[in-house]
Amino acid sequence: MTRxxxxxxxxxxxxxARRVGSFSEQGVQPIDPVAIAASVALxxxxxxxxxxLFGSTRAAGRFAAIGVGALxxxxxxxxxxxxxxxxPSQTPEPxxxxxxxxxxxxxxxxxxxxxDLANACAIGDLDAHITxxxxxxxxxxxxxxxxxxxxxxxxxxxxxxxRLVDDAGRILIDSPMAGTPASLTLAPNAVATTLVDDANYCxxxxxxxxxxxxxxxxxxxxxxxxxxxxxxxxxxxxxxGAGQAGEIxxxxxxxxx
Amino acid sequence: MQAVIDPDALRRMVASAATGDEVAFARIxxxxxxxxxxxxxxxxxxxxxxxxxxxxxxPKVWGKLDTVRDPARIRPWLVSVAAxxxxxxxxxxxxxxxxxxxxxxxxxxxxxxxxxxxxVTAHALPSAAVARSSSDxxxxxxxxxxANALADLSPDDRILIALRYAAGLTSDEIGRAIGMTGGGVxxxxxxxxxxxxxxxxxx
Numbered sequence: 001m002t003r004x005x006x007x008x009x010x011x012x013x014x015x016x017a018r019r020v021g022s023f024s025e026q027g028v029q030p031i032d033p034v035a036i037a038a039s040v041a042l043x044x045x046x047x048x049x050x051x052x053l054f055g056s057t058r059a060a061g062r063f064a065a066i067g068v069g070a071l072x073x074x075x076x077x078x079x080x081x082x083x084x085x086x087x088p089s090q091t092p093e094p095x096x097x098x099x100x101x102x103x104x105x106x107x108x109x110x111x112x113x114x115x116d117l118a119n120a121c122a123i124g125d126l127d128a129h130i131t132x133x134x135x136x137x138x139x140x141x142x143x144x145x146x147x148x149x150x151x152x153x154x155x156x157x158x159x160x161x162x163r164l165v166d167d168a169g170r171i172l173i174d175s176p177m178a179g180t181p182a183s184l185t186l187a188p189n190a191v192a193t194t195l196v197d198d199a200n201y202c203x204x205x206x207x208x209x210x211x212x213x214x215x216x217x218x219x220x221x222x223x224x225x226x227x228x229x230x231x232x233x234x235x236x237x238x239x240x241g242a243g244q245a246g247e248i249x250x251x252x253x254x255x256x257x
Numbered sequence: 258m259q260a261v262i263d264p265d266a267l268r269r270m271v272a273s274a275a276t277g278d279e280v281a282f283a284r285i286x287x288x289x290x291x292x293x294x295x296x297x298x299x300x301x302x303x304x305x306x307x308x309x310x311x312x313x314x315x316p317k318v319w320g321k322l323d324t325v326r327d328p329a330r331i332r333p334w335l336v337s338v339a340a341x342x343x344x345x346x347x348x349x350x351x352x353x354x355x356x357x358x359x360x361x362x363x364x365x366x367x368x369x370x371x372x373x374x375x376x377v378t379a380h381a382l383p384s385a386a387v388a389r390s391s392s393d394x395x396x397x398x399x400x401x402x403x404a405n406a407l408a409d410l411s412p413d414d415r416i417l418i419a420l421r422y423a424a425g426l427t428s429d430e431i432g433r434a435i436g437m438t439g440g441g442v443x444x445x446x447x448x449x450x451x452x453x454x455x456x457x458x459x460x
Contacts (some may be wrong), residue, residue: 023400024298
């Protein structure tokens with residue numbers, strides 16, 4: 001591939017440009033720009049949050065240790081003050097759409113003090129569905145929409161612990177919530193959207209269509225309906241390395257449109 | 258092919274991406290990733306490392322998109338970010354731009370680990386330089402000569418060659434990207450051209 005500079009210095013340049021241009025083509029490989037963009041944006045959000053919380057990476061471990069200690073003290077105090085174990089303030093509601101098991105290999109979200117969402121949407125008032133799956137070098141990325149079909153404004157958490165669930169209801173991959181969730185208010189019929197990126201499933205054969213579910217901090221789980229598109233790519237990612245855990249991560253929900 | 262984008266569309270694309278629009282950012286990735294990979298490959302001489310360099314460049318680009326004052330100049334900036342990543346990655350992994358010192362006329366260019374009687378190596382040739390080499394023996398020999406000539410250059414000189422002849426930047430664009438004057442870039446390029454012309458027997 002020849003790229004001739006527009007300000008020639010020497011007649012020999014055109015020949016060298018042809019040689020270097022042709023040679024440099026070897027560096028070009030197929031890519032998925034959507035996956036790269038999604039991964040970069042997600043990584044940036046994580047770094048920003050970590051940076052705000054802990055400052056430099058080197059200091060992160062020190063602050064994390066302090067934080068864990070403080071959290072233990074606060075939890076202990078709460079248990080003693082309440083005279084017992086803190087219990088979820090809300091009973092998990094049934095999921096909409098895909099069957100999401102109540103038990104599985106993943107972490108069960110536990111309601112924590114202060115995790116109540118003001119004017120929280122009832123799970124039954126939310127219609128969550130995958131609009132498409134996209135593929136990229138070992139990854140599957142779902143675009144998920146959640147619509148408030150309840151007729152009144154209500155709120156959802158912007159972040160949850162995402163799960164990849166197959167049609168038999170098995171959790172294939174899960175992950176703890178990454179970040180601090182905020183409240184997002186949905187007017188009637190308003191739609192929130194997010195991207196969920198999963199990779200490296202090396203377990204037993206999954207039953208397609210797979211879908212995703214969101215385990216919120218208040219203990220409720222919202223399942224999304226699978227992508228109905230005929231010939232959809234599906235959400236079960238290829239096995240990239242049996243020795244490594246599967247990965248799944250989500251972007252915060254944001255209002256669509 | 259160098260990306261040609263309507264300036265207004267490019268301005269909108271960069272502005273949107275700078276506000277966090279991932280779709281706009283994906284368009285930027287789609288438009289410029291290959292250019293960045295070409296430049297990175299010339300700098301580091303390894304396909305995988307070049308791709309890693311570009312992957313490492315994108316988060317830096319994403320974090321600084323809001324500092325782009327003139328979207329028309331984004332391409333020189335992007336390829337220079339990738340070039341620097343390639344240089345640093347190669348250095349951090351203690352990779353040298355590898356060199357092959359002889360080939361057997363019509364025989365295949367040997368790959369690393371498969372050197373036999375057809376080649377005597379000082380260092381292994383970059384795997385990628387073998388994998389997608391031209392099928393024409395003359396072209397292959399020419400690519401090998403170029404690979405060897407690049408191997409003899411300093412990393413900074415390879416960046417200059419890459420920005421100029423893999424990305425097609427002007428002297429002024431290169432100067433802005435690497436912190437030199439256009440005149441300084443031209444002077445260095447002139448010296449490099451004379452050296453490469455001699456080494457490549459392109460008289």
